[in-house]
Amino acid sequence: MHLTWLELVNFRPYEALRFEPTEGVNILVGENGAGKTSVLEAIGYLGMMRSFRGVPDRALIREGSASAVIRGGIAGGASETTVEVELPSDGRRTVLVNGKRPRRVHDTFLSVPVVVFLPDDLDVIKRGPRVRREYLDDLAATLWPQAGQDLTEYDRALRQRNALLRQGGRETDTGTLDVWDGRVAVAGAKVLLHRRTLAVALQTHLHHAYKEVGGSGSVHWMYRSTWDSHSAGDIEALRVALAEALVESRPRDMDVRTTTVGPHRDEPDLLLDGRPTRTEASQGEQRTVALALRIGAYRLIEDVRDQKPILLLDDVFSELDKERARRVVPLIENGQVFVTTARDDELPIRGRRWSVSEGSVS
């Protein structure tokens, strides 16, 4: 898959931009604040339907404008898909795929698979379990539209249960809670199964990627659950286990007025030779595992979708030592890549250079 053209209207610093990248490596060079990352952010938005910087949509609209527009043409195989997003400063966003509204926004994930490398990727290792849950869930949604749908449903059911607990506290009507428990359990079992399937599918790619970027030892996921999900083999057993856990945690949940068990509280961890990377690996080892996670994701998408995803590298080489950079480049340079860099000096990767300044790319 590759992006053949990108148009931005009132997006971040760009009043109007038309950018036609090459099919290979594109290097965006410019001063800090020139708008390099904004280009990557726009491409990422077409793939993930949100900013990889974790900001709300209205932060993407150019100051003083009523709305921002991102349009892109994506070629894959013989056909080209056009994806268009309009983000108004108030009201709902509009998403069009080939001029039509997709039945669900998750369908666009299939049109534009992207993998993002960020300087703060180390967060996936170092920070709390939330970032690792997001890593697994995002990747599952990129691979399988059903996973994205199931996550949305789980999130919705959970928010409903939490709203009920917030309003009722210890007086919450148990009959009503019963049915929301049931709905949360149905959706939660699916979310867990997607994570489990993903961790298994990723394992080989993660293992290879870790070796390729120079790691020694072996990396594994360890999934610590807030409920008894380990003994449950299939979806029905998972549903029953989560339903029981919800009933058991009910008194506590009523006290704290929120749901304390379920996939949204689980803790996926990464082990290096059986030791938790978060607390026991060196900084260098952590960096290598973080890289392997991104490259593993890239390989898994390529494997499942039979097409290379679009790769976005935001100022990543400034954080990598020469040795790791030398090992990473050959693994990624064959697909379409977008790299940002502040300095026009030696990068370990070759490609078409674009100069970014004052809201233009040339």
Add this chain to the structure above:
Amino acid sequence: MFEPPVQRLIDELSRLPGVGQKSAQRLAFHLLNVEEADARRLADSITEMRSTVRLCNRCFNATADAECTICVDTRRDTSSICVVERAQDIPVIERTQLFKGRYHVLGGAMSPIAGIGPEQLRMSELEARVGAEGVTEVIAATNPTVEGDTTAMYIAQLLKPLGVKVTKLASGLPVGGDLDYADEVTLGRALAGRQEL
């Protein structure tokens, strides 16, 4: 800003569901340009509907009388009730001509976020009808959303102790369509609910 009477109509129209500021303007100027009789007919039909139509005492469908035309129809099967979220869902099911029973309009679906629990819906009325009307089957025809599904589960939980059969609509492939046009989620549901031949 337009002339106050025009602006007033635009404001009213734009409060309707699915009508934005632009459409409201178009509608208002359309009504200004048509024959006065045509515009008056619209105004009259709104007034008439509001003054004559009320909710059916039994099923809460829209009706001009104490009970709706379906509830008073003696040919309808009184042993089954089809539960819908809104009155506008009834004509949709009626068009299939396959359901011979009567209806019950809940008035929405359960959603704690929106402050809607069983008390805000016509659940106790449904429970009373099942007991009083000799009902043997209740079909939960709520929307296939998180809220609709949960509402269906609540209905099942509420009515099972009364010894009544509670069913919900199957979801799956649209008839007459190509398999490769179905989205993954619908196809997934159809696969999960497959039937032996």
